[in-house]
Amino acid sequence: MAQAALKRGRIDARAEALAGYGLIAIPMVFFLALSIGTFVYAAYISVWDWNIRSGPEAFVGLHNFQKLLSDPVFIAAIGNTLYYTVIWVPLTMAAGLFLAVIVNQKIRGQTFFRAAYYFPAIASSAAITTIWIFLASPDGLFNGIRGAIGLNPLFALFGYAPDHNWIGNYRTALQSVILLNAWTTSGTFMLFYLASLQSISREVYEAAAIDGANAWQAFWHVTFPLLRPAHFFVATVGVIGGLQLWDQAFIAGGPNGDPANSLMTIVLYLYNALFIQIDPGYAAAVGMVLFAIIFSATLLQRRIFGGGPA
Amino acid sequence: MNESIDRAPLPGARGRRLRRGVAYALLIGYAVITCIPFGWTIITSFKTLPDSTQLTLVPDPFTLEAWDFALNHLQPSVVVLFLNSAVIAAVITLTNVLLGATAGYAFARLRFPGRDLLFLAVLATLMIPDQLRLVPVYILFSGVGLTAGFGQYVAVVLVGIVSASSIFLLRQYFLTIPVDLEEAARIDGAGFITTFWRVILPLAMPAVAAVAILSFQGSWNGLFWPAVFLSSDQSHWTLPLGLTQFRLAGGLATNWPPLMATVVIATVPIIVLYVFFQRYFVEGVAASGVKG
Numbered sequence: 219m220a221q222a223a224l225k226r227g228r229i230d231a232r233a234e235a236l237a238g239y240g241l242i243a244i245p246m247v248f249f250l251a252l253s254i255g256t257f258v259y260a261a262y263i264s265v266w267d268w269n270i271r272s273g274p275e276a277f278v279g280l281h282n283f284q285k286l287l288s289d290p291v292f293i294a295a296i297g298n299t300l301y302y303t304v305i306w307v308p309l310t311m312a313a314g315l316f317l318a319v320i321v322n323q324k325i326r327g328q329t330f331f332r333a334a335y336y337f338p339a340i341a342s343s344a345a346i347t348t349i350w351i352f353l354a355s356p357d358g359l360f361n362g363i364r365g366a367i368g369l370n371p372l373f374a375l376f377g378y379a380p381d382h383n384w385i386g387n388y389r390t391a392l393q394s395v396i397l398l399n400a401w402t403t404s405g406t407f408m409l410f411y412l413a414s415l416q417s418i419s420r421e422v423y424e425a426a427a428i429d430g431a432n433a434w435q436a437f438w439h440v441t442f443p444l445l446r447p448a449h450f451f452v453a454t455v456g457v458i459g460g461l462q463l464w465d466q467a468f469i470a471g472g473p474n475g476d477p478a479n480s481l482m483t484i485v486l487y488l489y490n491a492l493f494i495q496i497d498p499g500y501a502a503a504v505g506m507v508l509f510a511i512i513f514s515a516t517l518l519q520r521r522i523f524g525g526g527p528a
Numbered sequence: 529m530n531e532s533i534d535r536a537p538l539p540g541a542r543g544r545r546l547r548r549g550v551a552y553a554l555l556i557g558y559a560v561i562t563c564i565p566f567g568w569t570i571i572t573s574f575k576t577l578p579d580s581t582q583l584t585l586v587p588d589p590f591t592l593e594a595w596d597f598a599l600n601h602l603q604p605s606v607v608v609l610f611l612n613s614a615v616i617a618a619v620i621t622l623t624n625v626l627l628g629a630t631a632g633y634a635f636a637r638l639r640f641p642g643r644d645l646l647f648l649a650v651l652a653t654l655m656i657p658d659q660l661r662l663v664p665v666y667i668l669f670s671g672v673g674l675t676a677g678f679g680q681y682v683a684v685v686l687v688g689i690v691s692a693s694s695i696f697l698l699r700q701y702f703l704t705i706p707v708d709l710e711e712a713a714r715i716d717g718a719g720f721i722t723t724f725w726r727v728i729l730p731l732a733m734p735a736v737a738a739v740a741i742l743s744f745q746g747s748w749n750g751l752f753w754p755a756v757f758l759s760s761d762q763s764h765w766t767l768p769l770g771l772t773q774f775r776l777a778g779g780l781a782t783n784w785p786p787l788m789a790t791v792v793i794a795t796v797p798i799i800v801l802y803v804f805f806q807r808y809f810v811e812g813v814a815a816s817g818v819k820g
Binding site for chain 1: 650653
């Protein structure tokens with residue numbers, strides 16, 4: 219009898235394993251083929267002169283990488299992408315944390331405000347960027363309002379004409395995109411921070427209040443350090459997203475990141491290498507450089523934040 | 529105003545009231561800033577082109593010309609764009625829920641050799657930048673005829689068929705469901721698949737809804753992969769791709785009112801979803817943020 223039960227158990231375990239493999243089979247095939255596998259394939263393609271129709275033509279070693287690093291447009295793309303990431307991530311983190319803290323107060327309408335602040339993040343990049351281009355155009359709402367409330371002399375000090383084209387001018391195009399994305403993404407970061415804020419126990423604040431800390435001190439000495447895992451997560455997600463900037467640059471500046479390559483990003487360069495220069499080997503090399511940058515950035519953050527949640 | 533309060537100034541209470549006032553001012557002020565661009569978009573869609581550059585809240589004259597243009601005269605038609613977007617988003621949502629739930633269940637509950645390693649592999653794909661896949665995926669797909677004709681749709685769907693975060697989110701939710709429920713079903717003679725379908729999945733509806741909403745939003749709004757695979761054939765464009773092309777290609781580039789009407793059309797479905805399922809949007813994002 220015991221043997222029968224044991225046997226049944228073994229059959230059960232086998233059936234369970236089979237069911238398990240069956241259920242994960244399709245997703246795993248796609249993950250292996252279209253994600254992990256592609257990474258290896260991209261590395262392989264990057265060392266070839268590759269024809270988009272007929273495949274590999276000649277092994278060129280690191281030639282694609284050499285060519286890449288000697289192209290001033292690619293250097294500009296790296297510069298723009300890093301500049302964007304370095305400004306956009308802290309700005310959006312600060313805005314998201316700020317929103318999370320004020321929404322987390324004991325206030326009426328908390329759900330409403332939370333929903334309102336996340337709202338810009340739900341629209342498509344195409345829609346929101348088009349709106350932004352319109353608002354920032356020479357006779358758009360932004361210029362109209364600053365004229366109407368008499369801010370033009372202030373802007374003139376910085377050399378901006380009353381009809382400055384914010385996204386269409388190479389001096390301000392990237393900054394405008396930074397602001398746009400800080401505005402849309404701060405709602406998402408707010409939600410990330412809120413989840414962590416709500417897990418901080420009341421007792422910690424009561425203890426801080428007994429020690430005579432005011433709200434400001436409590437925030438900087440209690441809340442902010444306790445949010446370290448959240449900082450790490452948000453910063454990591456932000457940097458990985460920021461280094462992949464493409465949508466807004468393409469919508470506003472087209473494939474060349476106009477004006478004057480001011481919106482040229484690494485991913486836009488990658489896209490052009492494949493679809494305009496039609497050079498897959500070269501494009502794959504761009505991808506590998508992007509991966510190297512993202513990978514080092516993530517490692518660097520791990521050091522800065524002293525490791526986050528596993 | 530209220531003397532009794534003024535005469536007895538509890539410093540703490542006063543400070544709290546002041547803080548509260550400042551907090552509300554900030555909250556409402558920022559909510560207004562957030563709404564202005566959308567409000568302005570809707571107002572502009574009822575204006576004429578010369579009027580669209582004026583700083584006026586009421587269209588003068590009020591006109592439906594822009595809407596007529598957006599609905600009837602876009603090339604390709606906005607109906608085509610809408611249908612393409614809807615079908616692609618619906619299919620990707622369905623596959624993410626289905627494959628995400630089945631794989632999530634297997635990773636959460638079933639015991640099989642290599643499970644944890646395979647799950648780690650799934651999580652590792654979160655670290656591979658999506659666009660890094662561009663060259664290999666494009667070459668792979670063009671080799672099997674997915675870069676022309678109907679295959680273009682298939683290509684866009686395949687790239688988004690199931691995301692690691694869909695699997696992750698559902699797995700985490702399944703882990704919170706008490707094992708007793710499943711054991712009860714098993715003792716009644718139900719197999720793994722029946723248990724999953726009849727017992728577990730109905731209990732996981734909040735997570736299923738969150739994954740469905742996030743997948744729909746992502747694919748409805750997506751621009752990169754549609755631009756990669758669908759650009760060459762106008763009749764395959766999605767709303768975001770069409771909007772981008774109209775923006776870039778002369779004609780509508782600065783013809784603001786019809787462009788804004790198209791923006792409204794592209795955004796309304798998501799807004800409707802958001803109004804009804806706000807909770808799932810918010811919880812889905814929050815859940816994907818609480819890792820480990």
